[in-house]
Each structure stands twice: as structure tokens, then as C-alpha cells.
Amino acid sequence: MNNKRRRNNNDRANARKPTLNDCSANSATWRALRHSADAMNDVVKTIINEIALLCLASLMIANASAQVVLESPSQLKGIDIEERLGAMLPKDLEFTDEHGKTVKLGDYFDGKRPVLLTLAYYRCPMLCGLMLNGVCNSTKALDLVPAKDYQILTVSIDPRETAELAMAKKTRYVEQFGKAGIEQGWSFLVGSGENSKALADAVGFKYFYDAKRDEYAHPAVSYLISPDGKIVRYLYGMDYKRFDLKMGLIEASQGKVGTTIDRIILSCFHYDAKEGSYVLFAQNLMRLGGFLIVIVLASVVWRLFAQERKKHLLKGEPSSDVNLN
Secondary structure, three states, rough: HHHHHHHHHHHHHHHOOOHHHHHHHHHHHHHHHHHHHHHHHHHHHHHHHHHHHHHHOOOHHHHHHHHHHHHHHHHHHOOEEOOOOOEEEOOOEEEEOOOOEEEEEHHHOOOOOOOOEEEOOOOOOOHHHHHHHHHHHHHHHOOOEEOOOOOHHHHHHOOOOOOHHHOOOOOOHHHHHOOOHHHEEEEEEEOOOOHHHHHHHHHHOOOOEEEEOEEEEEEEEEEEEEOOEEEEEEEEEOOOHHHHHHHHHHHOOOOOOOHHHHHHHOEEEEEOOOOOEEEHHHHHHHHHHHHHHHHHHHHHHHHHHHHHHHHHHHHHOOOOOOOOO
């Protein structure tokens, strides 16, 4: 029995002693873990360095922007929009269209179709392109048809630009639009500095020319003009909600474009200048709801009366509307 106990104790002692292979395996595992930790540290350091570089670049851009604001405050004050809702455009101003033909602004106001007007310049490196892309994409999404339901008119504010530049710009957007009617429905004009400035002043479009950069600084805005040349709505930004644009064109047309349902919907909405969008007008919505209820009730009463009369006629009895005297 004692010998058996000694053998068991020796076996336990031997089991606790690590072998050479065990030590080698543990050492390899430790080296792998340490290598992984070093690799993770390198990744973390790289990420931190990249974040630091991005922050530094952001600060440099912010400082550059601040310098521009501080160095030319008077010029930056000149970029603005003064809304002149209800004002009439000077329709006698002369321009040159993309075909090189002399036209008058009034040629685009036929008393039937509203006009979506934009002021831009065709050599603009960024903002004008974004704004015209927004006009193209927003109008493309409408079920209204250019040249039939409305007209798009873009006028250059740069007197150095030519009809060839206007045609190149038109060709691009005709292809981008890709629907019937746009060829006749979107015109690009150039003109003298005096006439372009007169049009800009009429719509309250304030801009300035930066001679050092050879660029024009200006706001991003489009205008909805009635068929007779009256300013109806200002559309700010570089992209417009489909509903707002459609309602604006119908409103500007004075009910001359769109379906009857479109005009009924417009009667339930009004333009909220603070929201920059058309919102429900509760009073008109309640009126429309009451009118629809009256129509429904009247139709139900008429249907019941018609059924009652038909029942009496089938039985050979006089209906309640027959005079027995």
C-alpha cells in the first residue's frame, strides 16, 4: 500500500513539471502576443497621426476662410438677396441667346407660361454648376413639361461671355435632362454688363467681381416669374423639393398650368417663408373638407332617392314625387 502511495505522489509531481516542449510553446505564444500588441500599437499610432493631420488641415482651412472674411468684409456684404416679390421685370432689356440672336427679356413672357429664372455665369468653377445641376434635376423630376407648361431661362452676369459659351452650356444640360421639350424650354442668354446688372437689380440679386481670382461671388437662388413678368417666389439653395417647385410653378402660372387636382391641392397649401416650403393651410383644408362632405352627402341622398323611385315604378305605384291632383 505504501509503495502504491509513493508511485501516485511521484506521478502527480511529474505531471506538474513543465516539459521542454511546453516551455517552447509558451514562449512562442508570448512572442506572438507581443508581436500582435506591437502591431496594434503601430495601427493606433498611425490613426492618431492621421487624425492630427486632418485636424491641422481643418484649422488651416478655417484660418484661411477667416482671413478672407477679415480681408474683404465690404465685398462679402455685397453678396445678398433683397426679395422684391410682386415687382415687374424690365422686359425691354436686350440680350443674345445661345444661337447668337438678339432677343428681349419680354420675349420669354407670353402671358401663358411661368418662367424659372436663374442668374449665373458659364465659366463659374463650382457654385453655378451645382445650382444649374439642381435646376436640371429638380425640373426633370416634374410631370410638367418644359416649353409647354413653363420656361427655364438662365442669364449670364459676366459681360465677357459669348453665345458660343451659352450654347456649350445648353448642350450639356439638354443631354443631362434627356426629355422632350427641353431644347425649346431652356434658354441661355448673354448680354452687356449694364443689362445683366439691371436684371440682377430688378430681382434683388447682389454680387461682386473678384479681379484677383477672376471670379464672381454671388448667392445661390432661382426665381419663379409669372407669365406677365412678375416676381412670385424665391427658391434658395442648389436643389429644390419636387412638391415645392411644382406648387410654385402652378402658383406663378396663376392657375394656367397643372391639372384641376393640382390647383385644388395648391388651395390647401401656402408658402411659408420661414420654412422655405409650402405647408398645409388649415383653414382652406377645413373648407375643402366641408365641401367634400356636402358633395358626398348629396350624392348619397340622391342615390337613395333614385333607388326608392325605381322601387315604386317596378311595383306600379306612383313615386312620392308624382302629383296625384
